[in-house]
Amino acid sequence: MPEALAPASSAAELGNELLPLEVRGLAYAVAGRRLIDDIDLRLGDPGITVVMGPNGAGKSLLLRLLHGLITPTAGVVRWNGEALTEGLRKRQALVFQRAVLLRRSALANIEFALRLTPGDHRARARAALSRVGLADRAGSPARRLSGGEQQRLALARALALQPKVLLLDEPTASLDPAAVAAIEIIVRDAQRTGTKIILVTHEQGQAKRLADDVVFLNRGRVTEHTPAKEFFAAPRSSEARNYLAGRLVL
Amino acid sequence: MQDFAESFRLAFTLVLTADRDLLEIIGLSLRVSLTAVALSCAVGLPLGAAVAISRFRGRYAVLILINALMGLPPVVVGLVVYLMLSNAGPLGWLQLLYTPTAMIAAQTVLITPIVAALSREVIEQLHDEYDEQFRSLCVPSHVAVAALLWDARYSLLTVALAGFGRAVAEVGAVIIVGGNINHLTRVMTTAIALETSKGDLPLALALGIVLITLALAVNAGVMGLRLSAARLAYA
Numbered sequence: 228m229p230e231a232l233a234p235a236s237s238a239a240e241l242g243n244e245l246l247p248l249e250v251r252g253l254a255y256a257v258a259g260r261r262l263i264d265d266i267d268l269r270l271g272d273p274g275i276t277v278v279m280g281p282n283g284a285g286k287s288l289l290l291r292l293l294h295g296l297i298t299p300t301a302g303v304v305r306w307n308g309e310a311l312t313e314g315l316r317k318r319q320a321l322v323f324q325r326a327v328l329l330r331r332s333a334l335a336n337i338e339f340a341l342r343l344t345p346g347d348h349r350a351r352a353r354a355a356l357s358r359v360g361l362a363d364r365a366g367s368p369a370r371r372l373s374g375g376e377q378q379r380l381a382l383a384r385a386l387a388l389q390p391k392v393l394l395l396d397e398p399t400a401s402l403d404p405a406a407v408a409a410i411e412i413i414v415r416d417a418q419r420t421g422t423k424i425i426l427v428t429h430e431q432g433q434a435k436r437l438a439d440d441v442v443f444l445n446r447g448r449v450t451e452h453t454p455a456k457e458f459f460a461a462p463r464s465s466e467a468r469n470y471l472a473g474r475l476v477l
Numbered sequence: 478m479q480d481f482a483e484s485f486r487l488a489f490t491l492v493l494t495a496d497r498d499l500l501e502i503i504g505l506s507l508r509v510s511l512t513a514v515a516l517s518c519a520v521g522l523p524l525g526a527a528v529a530i531s532r533f534r535g536r537y538a539v540l541i542l543i544n545a546l547m548g549l550p551p552v553v554v555g556l557v558v559y560l561m562l563s564n565a566g567p568l569g570w571l572q573l574l575y576t577p578t579a580m581i582a583a584q585t586v587l588i589t590p591i592v593a594a595l596s597r598e599v600i601e602q603l604h605d606e607y608d609e610q611f612r613s614l615c616v617p618s619h620v621a622v623a624a625l626l627w628d629a630r631y632s633l634l635t636v637a638l639a640g641f642g643r644a645v646a647e648v649g650a651v652i653i654v655g656g657n658i659n660h661l662t663r664v665m666t667t668a669i670a671l672e673t674s675k676g677d678l679p680l681a682l683a684l685g686i687v688l689i690t691l692a693l694a695v696n697a698g699v700m701g702l703r704l705s706a707a708r709l710a711y712a
Contacts, residue, residue: 327610370710
């Protein structure tokens with residue numbers, strides 16, 4: 228088997244038909260200013276890819292472009308060779324930095340998403356809540372939950388849809404360590420069951436704990452994409468070295 | 478002319494003894510206005526929601542039109558509905574002029590733009606919040622509209638209340654299409670206008686007291702509901 232195909236086949240072994248993700252010449256500009264600038268990227272492994280970079284690097288924008296929430300100015304995004312369609316997006320899920328929860332109970336939030344799919348909604352919704360340790364909060368108003376619980380609920384809703392790819396936009400920003408730990412366990416569990424994780428974070432500790440590979444972004448460009456161990460031991464780009472050393476990345 | 482104190486005394490007597498004429502007028506007022514509010518909500522809420530989540534050429538013009546229609550003068554609405562329902566009008570064959578149905582129609586025309594414009598504002602705010610999540614979940618438009626209407630239900634109660642306030646206090650349209658006929662189309666506002674002009678202040682005052690009490694009670698009820706909803710973070 229050719230070496231280049233190895234990541235795709237390992238993805239297939241875990242049943243992830245959306246991989247590899249291939250991005251070519253991706254750009255997104257607003258008023259002539261390129262916020263995402265000519266990105267080429269290939270993600271074939273079904274592990275956890277962490278997207279890192281300083282504030283304003285374009286991490287959240289990249290995630291939205293990959294998920295099709297915004298249309299690129301140039302370039303293509305292909306999931307296992309297919310251009311992004313609504314059908315493909317349904318097999319992905321995105322959890323936002325600030326959980327977007329409906330003005331309903333925790334259980335009703337998950338049921339709402341599940342009603343868009345066939346099957347027994349109530350049982351699946353309860354199972355999803357149990358999975359993230361919120362079974363006892365099923366009837367609580369979603370917006371009355373703590374920040375960590377809200378984010379776990381958003382994760383439960385996303386995972387209830389059994390996505391092949393889970394995109395996470397700084398899901399633990401501003402959360403306390405216990406909440407961060409709970410979310411990281413959920414994310415790791417999801418990855419073990421075959422869901423490809425693409426996680427945006429600017430927290431180095433979290434990246435070290437979770438990442439299998441790291442995509443480093445600066446000023447809308449990918450400066451490097453390397454295995455996590457290699458990235459943290461000896462980053463190739465000067466931007467990543469400065470970032471990891473705590474220096475300002477300009 | 479009786480003095481004010483005597484008028485108030487008689488007015489309270491009418492209210493406290495549940496005078497039959499008074500009750501009949503209040504009953505018809507509520508029937509007409511509540512039906513008009515229900516019809517306006519049935520049309521105005523989905524319309525407001527659809528405009529809130531849609532992006533199309535000319536949307537700005539539609540917004541201006543809906544907002545402008547909020548200020549429709551009741552007498553003009555009354556006149557237009559009168560012309561439509563009069564024997565020579567296109568709907569004259571329905572024989573609805575000077576009936577409660579005509580009054581409901583006039584009030585519905587009057588308050589539908591209010592319901593549509595205010596609900597558009599409420600729904601648009603909520604839609605801004607939900608939009609990316611809905612697109613991520615690939616929520617179909619009709620499901621999104623239903624979800625937005627449901628999740629904004631407590632705010633929309635205030636919208637319905639605004640419509641009810643406008644309808645129940647309105648006199649110009651209903652007097653033109655209803656004719657203020659005793660035991661048939663006489664509602665609180667038209668009766669107040671008539672009794673005041675006749676110098677029969679007790680009945681006018683009694684109706685005024687009921688009208689104000691009603692407005693206060695409905696407002697208090699809706700506010701109470703909204704506060705409970707806010708406590709649960711549902712509003």
